[in-house]
Amino acid sequence: YYKDFQEKLWQEYHNISSQDNNWESKITKQFARQNSLHQIYRPKKSYIQQRLATIAKQKLRLGKELQEHLAKLLNDIVHWQPSIDGTLLSYAINECVLHNQKKLKQEFQYKTEMIKLDCNDHQLLRKFYELKPNEELIQLAQHLWQITADEQKTKEQQQILEQRIYLKRLPPETDQMIDQLLNDNRTTLSNLFLDPDQRANFASRCSKTIIQCKFNLMIVELDEFAIVTHRYNLTLNNLKEKLLNLNKQNPHIYTSLLLNVIEERRQAMIQRFIRIRQHKLKTFFDQAPTVDNN
Numbered sequence: 099y100y101k102d103f104q105e106k107l108w109q110e111y112h113n114i115s116s117q118d119n120n121w122e123s124k125i126t127k128q129f130a131r132q133n134s135l136h137q138i139y140r141p142k143k144s145y146i147q148q149r150l151a152t153i154a155k156q157k158l159r160l161g162k163e164l165q166e167h168l169a170k171l172l173n174d175i176v177h178w179q180p181s182i183d184g185t186l187l188s189y190a191i192n193e194c195v196l197h198n199q200k201k202l203k204q205e206f207q208y209k210t211e212m213i214k215l216d217c218n219d220h221q222l223l224r225k226f227y228e229l230k231p232n233e234e235l236i237q238l239a240q241h242l243w244q245i246t247a248d249e250q251k252t253k254e255q256q257q258i259l260e261q262r263i264y265l266k267r268l269p270p271e272t273d274q275m276i277d278q279l280l281n282d283n284r285t286t287l288s289n290l291f292l293d294p295d296q297r298a299n300f301a302s303r304c305s306k307t308i309i310q311c312k313f314n315l316m317i318v319e320l321d322e323f324a325i326v327t328h329r330y331n332l333t334l335n336n337l338k339e340k341l342l343n344l345n346k347q348n349p350h351i352y353t354s355l356l357l358n359v360i361e362e363r364r365q366a367m368i369q370r371f372i373r374i375r376q377h378k379l380k381t382f383f384d385q386a387p388t389v390d391n392n
Contacts, residue, residue: 099199101160103206105153110210111146114217120224132240133223134247134367138216159235208377215370224362229356235344239360242337246364249330255325257375258382263316 115121122142130137141149172184226239261267341360344352 099195100202101153101157103203105150107206107210107213108146108149108153110213111141112143114124114213115140116148116222118217125220130315134240135219135223136216136310138213138220144151148328189205206382208373211373212370215366215373219363219366219370222359222366226356226359226363229353229359231356232351235341235352235356238337238341238344239363242334242341242360243367245330245333245337245366246367247371249327249334250368250375252323252326252330254371254375254378256320256327257379259316259320259323261379263313264363266313 121140123137125137127137129135168188171188175182175184231239322326341352341357345354345357
């Protein structure tokens with residue numbers, strides 16, 4: 099199954115590279131930075147063909163080995179006590195493998211989707227420059243795309259933080275920083291003049307206060323994100339209005355076609371960021387510690 103996932107991924111590279119005459123062209127880091135463009139992995143077409151051929155051979159070899167192991171298993175089963183249905187056992191093994199590779203399958207699906215989204219973004223940017231915009235329009239478009247990228251990154255941080263608060267899962271940095279406060283508390287609680295009941299009472303109050311402090315900090319950060327997102331929205335609206343005014347004043351230079359491509363590319367960027375955000379929201383809590391309420 100792993101080789102199936104690999105094959106589908108490289109087949110996607112093959113499909114996209116076959117339709118893109120500029121597939122192997124290089125993009126500088128400066129150009130990518132100026133246009134808020136993610137630089138993607140662009141293997142040579144010859145290497146893509148080589149990888150697909152290698153994977154096909156590996157699948158044939160693995161298929162043969164699996165058949166040999168299955169034949170041996172079915173032969174051995176005859177001597178097992180109590181007896182067991184060989185077909186049923188083979189099916190159960192296959193289902194276990196499929197179940198354990200669920201995350202791997204999702205990861206490969208995500209990578210495949212990102213290849214499509216990245217390539218679409220690159221093609222729309224190329225389409226914009228092929229229309230020969232003037233320097234003023236290039237700078238406006240770059241500013242618009244940069245604000246869009248910053249806004250989407252902020253939304254990602256905001257939604258991850260909301261998810262952490264909902265699931266009571268803290269960012270490791272926040273958790274470690276505030277836990278340093280417990281050191282002084284432990285020193286105080288070790289005082290011999292405190293009786294067991296007092297010590298338990300103070301420990302409980304301190305623990306609850308620290309936990310609440312952690313989430314209060316994250317709620318404050320959420321408010322900051324809301325303000326920043328609002329500012330981004332205002333800036334985007336101002337830039338869009340400026341583009342429309344330029345189109346009205348000089349429609350031959352600032353054409354509707356150019357403005358449409360700018361917006362089309364902006365929407366493609368948003369779709370790409372949304373997919374990344376969905377993936378991170380689905381996987382982020384694997385690394386996030388759960389609050390210890392004890």
